[in-house]
Amino acid sequence: MRAALLALPIVAIAAAPLGAQSARVRSTTTARYAQLRPIRYDTVSGSYVAEPVASATPLTQDVEISAWGFGVQGLRAYGLVRGRTALGSDLVWPRFDDHFDALYAFLELERPHYRVRAGRQQRASGLGFYAFDGLTATVRPWATVRVEGYGGRGLARGFLEPQNSEAIRSLDPLRPDKGTLLLGASFWAAPSAGSSFSAIYQRELLSDRSGLVSERAALDARVSVSRLLALSGSADADIALGAWGRARLGALVRIGRRSYVEVEAFRYKPLLDLTTIWGAFAPEAHRGVSASLHVSPKRSLALTSSFTYRRYEPLSSGTPFLVDIQDDAKQFAVGAHWQGGNLALDGSYRLQLDFGGAQSGGDVSAAFARPDGWRLGARGVAFQRDEAFRVTNGTVYGAGLEARGPIGDRVYVRGELMRYLHRKLSGQAALDWNQTRALLSLEWTFGANPDRSGALR
Amino acid sequence: MIARGLGSLIVVAFAATAASVSAKPPRATPPRGGDAAADSFPHARHARLFTSCTACHAGIPAGDTATARPSPELCAGCHDGSLVRQVTWSPGPPRPTNLRFDHRRHAGRVPLPCATCHASALDAALMDVGAARPDRCLMCHRQGSAGHLDQASCDRCHVSLAQATRLATSAIARLPKPPSHDSTWVLGHPSQASSAVCATCHTRDFCALCHVNAATVDEIKNLAGDARVAALVRNRSATYPTPEFHRADGFFRAHGFMAEADVRSCSNCHARESCLGCHRAEERVAPVAALPRRTRGGAFGVDLSGVRPPDHGPDHLTRHRVPAAGGDATCSRCHAPTFCASCHDASVALRFHSADFVERHSEDAYTRENDCAACHQTEAFCRNCHRMTGQSRTRAPIGRFHDNQPLWVFGHGGVARRAIENCASCHEQRDCLRCHSASLGWKVNPHGRGFDPAIGDRNPAMCRTCHLHGPPSR
Numbered sequence: 044m045r046a047a048l049l050a051l052p053i054v055a056i057a058a059a060p061l062g063a064q065s066a067r068v069r070s071t072t073t074a075r076y077a078q079l080r081p082i083r084y085d086t087v088s089g090s091y092v093a094e095p096v097a098s099a100t101p102l103t104q105d106v107e108i109s110a111w112g113f114g115v116q117g118l119r120a121y122g123l124v125r126g127r128t129a130l131g132s133d134l135v136w137p138r139f140d141d142h143f144d145a146l147y148a149f150l151e152l153e154r155p156h157y158r159v160r161a162g163r164q165q166r167a168s169g170l171g172f173y174a175f176d177g178l179t180a181t182v183r184p185w186a187t188v189r190v191e192g193y194g195g196r197g198l199a200r201g202f203l204e205p206q207n208s209e210a211i212r213s214l215d216p217l218r219p220d221k222g223t224l225l226l227g228a229s230f231w232a233a234p235s236a237g238s239s240f241s242a243i244y245q246r247e248l249l250s251d252r253s254g255l256v257s258e259r260a261a262l263d264a265r266v267s268v269s270r271l272l273a274l275s276g277s278a279d280a281d282i283a284l285g286a287w288g289r290a291r292l293g294a295l296v297r298i299g300r301r302s303y304v305e306v307e308a309f310r311y312k313p314l315l316d317l318t319t320i321w322g323a324f325a326p327e328a329h330r331g332v333s334a335s336l337h338v339s340p341k342r343s344l345a346l347t348s349s350f351t352y353r354r355y356e357p358l359s360s361g362t363p364f365l366v367d368i369q370d371d372a373k374q375f376a377v378g379a380h381w382q383g384g385n386l387a388l389d390g391s392y393r394l395q396l397d398f399g400g401a402q403s404g405g406d407v408s409a410a411f412a413r414p415d416g417w418r419l420g421a422r423g424v425a426f427q428r429d430e431a432f433r434v435t436n437g438t439v440y441g442a443g444l445e446a447r448g449p450i451g452d453r454v455y456v457r458g459e460l461m462r463y464l465h466r467k468l469s470g471q472a473a474l475d476w477n478q479t480r481a482l483l484s485l486e487w488t489f490g491a492n493p494d495r496s497g498a499l500r
Numbered sequence: 501m502i503a504r505g506l507g508s509l510i511v512v513a514f515a516a517t518a519a520s521v522s523a524k525p526p527r528a529t530p531p532r533g534g535d536a537a538a539d540s541f542p543h544a545r546h547a548r549l550f551t552s553c554t555a556c557h558a559g560i561p562a563g564d565t566a567t568a569r570p571s572p573e574l575c576a577g578c579h580d581g582s583l584v585r586q587v588t589w590s591p592g593p594p595r596p597t598n599l600r601f602d603h604r605r606h607a608g609r610v611p612l613p614c615a616t617c618h619a620s621a622l623d624a625a626l627m628d629v630g631a632a633r634p635d636r637c638l639m640c641h642r643q644g645s646a647g648h649l650d651q652a653s654c655d656r657c658h659v660s661l662a663q664a665t666r667l668a669t670s671a672i673a674r675l676p677k678p679p680s681h682d683s684t685w686v687l688g689h690p691s692q693a694s695s696a697v698c699a700t701c702h703t704r705d706f707c708a709l710c711h712v713n714a715a716t717v718d719e720i721k722n723l724a725g726d727a728r729v730a731a732l733v734r735n736r737s738a739t740y741p742t743p744e745f746h747r748a749d750g751f752f753r754a755h756g757f758m759a760e761a762d763v764r765s766c767s768n769c770h771a772r773e774s775c776l777g778c779h780r781a782e783e784r785v786a787p788v789a790a791l792p793r794r795t796r797g798g799a800f801g802v803d804l805s806g807v808r809p810p811d812h813g814p815d816h817l818t819r820h821r822v823p824a825a826g827g828d829a830t831c832s833r834c835h836a837p838t839f840c841a842s843c844h845d846a847s848v849a850l851r852f853h854s855a856d857f858v859e860r861h862s863e864d865a866y867t868r869e870n871d872c873a874a875c876h877q878t879e880a881f882c883r884n885c886h887r888m889t890g891q892s893r894t895r896a897p898i899g900r901f902h903d904n905q906p907l908w909v910f911g912h913g914g915v916a917r918r919a920i921e922n923c924a925s926c927h928e929q930r931d932c933l934r935c936h937s938a939s940l941g942w943k944v945n946p947h948g949r950g951f952d953p954a955i956g957d958r959n960p961a962m963c964r965t966c967h968l969h970g971p972p973s974r
Contacts, residue, residue, distance in 0.1 A: 155785070155786065165837065200873065202877035214880065215929060277821065286952075318962065320965050323951065324916060324946050326918075327917045358915070426859070
């Protein structure tokens with residue numbers, strides 16, 4: 044199957060003699076270096092001990108190809124494939140034992156009033172990201188209305204392998220040994236310039252149709268009451284369980300061109316597949332409110348602040364042995380950005396308290412950022428964690444350098460280097476963050492670059 | 501200043517006194533338009549010597565260029581060095597002009613006195629003359645408007661710029677701008693453009709500075725090309741004014757249909773690349789494909805790179821869920837899948853999470869500040885990494901994690917129901933079944949408040965994970 048998916052864009056490219064007018068290729072190579080210090084349970088001492096510091100150097104190679112002009116108006120082949128390997132790593136970085144993935148690989152026919160897409164595709168909706176190998180048909184009777192249907196072999200949510208893939212079953216043998224079928228339909232309408240509404244229904248079945256994996260629906264809406272006020276809301280429902288999942292209702296008030304304040308009330312409850320027992324544990328929802336303020340009195344200055352409060356259901360199985368479990372959680376954050384000439388300064392601070400533990404942390408950075416896109420900067424971070432559910436408490440300091448910018452018209456490089464120092468360790472054997480992390484990324488574009496301002500021609 | 505420059509260009513050949521008379525070699529001075537005082541020959545000083553124009557310009561009425569201007573010998577008759585100082589003079593070439601003018605028709609069949617056109621003023625003294633000025637022409641040749649540059653047509657008096665081959669590039673650069681050519685002129689000029697009028701001052705090269713479709717517009721194709729104009733516009737960038745209807749509410753939404761209806765209009769200003777700035781994946785769509793491509797040396801077209809739709813305000817990054825929820829048929833009109841993946845794809849996401857997010861992600865995970873599962877598969881992403889670092893252990897002794905509370909397990913249910921996804925990021929289902937299986941283990945009932953046994957009807961296999969012989973009958 045992988046070979047067939049990979050073959051789609053390759054065949055399309057190779058068919059250039061048929062009259063392909065153009066193609067775009069983008070290559071992104073990302074190498075990272077990370078140090079980790081795993082911990083191990085020592086059955087003799089009955090405690091955890093720290094292993095020596097180990098390193099990992101995962102290398103990711105993405106290639107994006109878009110080709111069209113095969114003699115049929117509106118026909119395009121698109122592929123985004125990813126190769127992974129490790130460069131001399133002591134650790135197997137997650138997913139890097141799988142050396143190839145086709146994130147997207149489809150043929151698409153786009154016409155003014157409809158679109159048909161066949162192959163591997165990912166779908167972002169109010170239900171999150173879902174990937175599948177199949178067919179999507181979109182009808183646009185008017186510019187403001189769209190109806191879509193899709194279906195095919197389902198892939199695990201947030202993953203590019205089937206639900207019964209060995210990669211997942213090795214981590215949980217009780218996962219089903221069958222694949223899934225994914226079917227869905229969506230409707231989108233934009234009754235006015237600042238308003239839109241969408242609804243989606245999606246059903247996942249085991250491939251032998253012996254059971255349901257999930258049956259969900261989501262609604263999203265946004266209404267611009269005026270130029271200054273916009274209301275938005277969303278909700279999803281687990282039809283299989285007959286329960287509401289997440290929901291939010293927010294109001295955004297614009298203050299001038301670059302400033303806004305937003306308040307929101309929300310509810311969170313996970314939507315869990317029926318292929319695991321997690322849903323049978325009757326997970327409970329939490330509710331909350333948040334407010335955020337983004338003030339930008341002038342283009343060079345932006346100030347942000349936010350506050351979120353969450354309230355959880357009281358513990359239903361509390362015992363004297365379970366201590367210090369809070370029923371609410373609070374989060375504060377402030378940030379600032381200033382740019383004067385070629386100098387850019389950023390800073391932020393965040394504080395989280397109560398359920399889920401406590402953490403406070405801040406970042407500061409100063410950078411020389413030229414208009415041509417080059418940026419050279421230094422960065423410092425510090426964060427402190429404490430309280431519930433922690434393996435290790437303590438304070439982490441970090442400092443590092445970053446550089447990024449274009450080399451010519453078609454090459455973009457980025458590099459980062461950070462060194463972290465973990466202090467005031469307390470608690471158990473350390474899963475410490477005394478480590479070095481680095482990243483080097485090289486992006487190369489041939490043809491028009493789809494998503495960079497001042498796109499290459 | 502420019503008007504005066506033009507005046508100098510339409511000086512009649514008769515006034516070719518640019519061939520100066522002086523005691524010294526002539527000094528190159530720019531001609532000054534239509535002003536008698538600027539005439540390089542001091543006609544007024546010779547007023548008493550010459551009683552008629554034809555005494556020196558005998559050939560003008562007959563169109564005889566050989567005798568249109570005085571000979572050096574005629575000057576030397578006085579300027580012989582004894583009576584008055586000696587001068588050197590010889591007739592120079594005719595002054596470069598783009599005028600379509602014939603003295604014979606004005607001085608012959610229609611016997612206009614020379615002063616009608618060349619006197620510095622209508623009541624000027626004899627020989628107070630200079631280059632003819634356009635306003636004198638308009639005394640007879642007016643087409644409604646009084647102003648020279650307001651005339652309805654130019655070709656009655658002027659040849660096309662391409663035909664005026666002797667005009668220097670610098671003179672072309674000084675051609676005056678008619679009052680009609682104000683800042684809004686460019687938006688309406690198609691309806692007023694006719695090749696004959698435009699060709700007086702413009703060649704194809706000038707139009708091609710802005711018109712991406714210059715090669716396909718008849719009015720532009722009918723214009724001749726000209727190397728002088730091409731040199732003038734080379735490396736110049738065009739400024740495209742925004743048409744009023746582009747500012748109207750609803751234009752953004754309707755512009756696609758407008759393009760489908762009449763993409764030729766769009767192609768005056770927009771190259772295919774203009775559209776690709778937003779419609780980045782849609783070069784194959786008919787209206788976009790119908791636009792001409794931007795070419796090296798050709799018009800750049802309106803540069804829309806960096807332009808955002810009206811709803812992409814400063815809050816859009818945090819608020820894009822609703823439009824994105826419409827499916828990628830919305831976003832993909834402008835964004836390639838990699839654009840979403842650059843934030844949402846955990847494997848290479850360089851922007852969505854802060855650089856050290858992995859070090860401090862646990863709080864966000866507990867509170868579900870972001871819906872991790874929207875992008876991450878719990879087993880393959882969370883559990884895999886937690887196992888690698890030793891934080892996740894199947895069948896580990898109870899109580900060492902979770903704040904080192906040995907009896908944590910006796911009260912963990914409520915916490916688990918609050919954040920079951922967090923449990924799953926380390927624990928696999930078998931860990932729970934050690935106690936919670938109805939058929940094995942400690943047979944502890946895990947079903948919390950609000951549990952609906954009917955879910956077993958949707959997928960009985962889930963129930964049989966614990967209830968090996970099927971769920972109890974309800």
